[in-house]
Amino acid sequence: MTSVRIREMTASDIAEVTAIENESFSTPWSEASFLSELGSTGSVCLVAIEDGSVIGYVCASCVLDEGHILNLAVRPDRRRMGVGRMLALSALKGLYSLGCRTVFLEVRESNTAAKRLYESIGFRVLGLRRDYYHRPREDAVVMVLRLR
Numbered sequence: 502m503t504s505v506r507i508r509e510m511t512a513s514d515i516a517e518v519t520a521i522e523n524e525s526f527s528t529p530w531s532e533a534s535f536l537s538e539l540g541s542t543g544s545v546c547l548v549a550i551e552d553g554s555v556i557g558y559v560c561a562s563c564v565l566d567e568g569h570i571l572n573l574a575v576r577p578d579r580r581r582m583g584v585g586r587m588l589a590l591s592a593l594k595g596l597y598s599l600g601c602r603t604v605f606l607e608v609r610e611s612n613t614a615a616k617r618l619y620e621s622i623g624f625r626v627l628g629l630r631r632d633y634y635h636r637p638r639e640d641a642v643v644m645v646l647r648l649r
Contacts, residue, residue: 505584507591510539510546510558517555518548525574527636535560538571545595549575549584559588561596561604568593568601568648573615585618593622597648604648607641609634619644 510518515535522529538544538560549557557575561568570592575584596604607630608615624644633641 505549505551505556505587507547507549507587510535510548510560512536512539514548514555514558515539518558521555521558521574521576522572524577528634530572538562543599545592545599547588547591547595549579549588551579557584557588559592561592563596563599563601566600566602568596568599568604570604570606581614585615586622589618589622593646593648602648604646606644607633608644610640610642616642616644619646622646 515532518535519529519532522535535546539546541562543563545559545561545563547559548555555576556579557573559573560571562571570589573585573588573592575588593604604624605627606619606624608619610629624646627643627645630641630643632638
């Protein structure tokens with residue numbers, strides 16, 4: 502893998518981000534959703550860049566001292582290469598700098614790869630949200646990480 506760098510997401514990244522989003526999720530965010538998150542106070546929106554192209558992204562938010570990883574995806578041909586880890590760790594660093602000390606996320610119960618990634622970073626299962634996801638209907642595993 503060539504050099505991957507993480508930087509802040511910009512509006513000019515949205516088309517590539519949305520393409521990855523549509524490949525990754527059955528109920529994808531719209532371009533408007535990403536643009537809205539970019540403009541939100543307390544948001545951390547980052548992209549992973551390789552050879553000038555977006556290969557992954559993460560959106561997170563901080564309210565008071567609580568953070569939430571809202572959305573993270575990596576282009577299918579770049580998965581399992583550490584890009585998701587880089588994005589998650591960079592988002593956590595950004596959330597910490599905004600004053601977050603606890604971070605939450607939801608992940609599909611069947612998404613074993615994502616759960617393993619988050620557990621390897623230190624997230625722990627807090628509980629389940631029944632029927633949280635649609636298309637297909639599935640429970641979400643709620644995970645939490647205390648930042649130090």
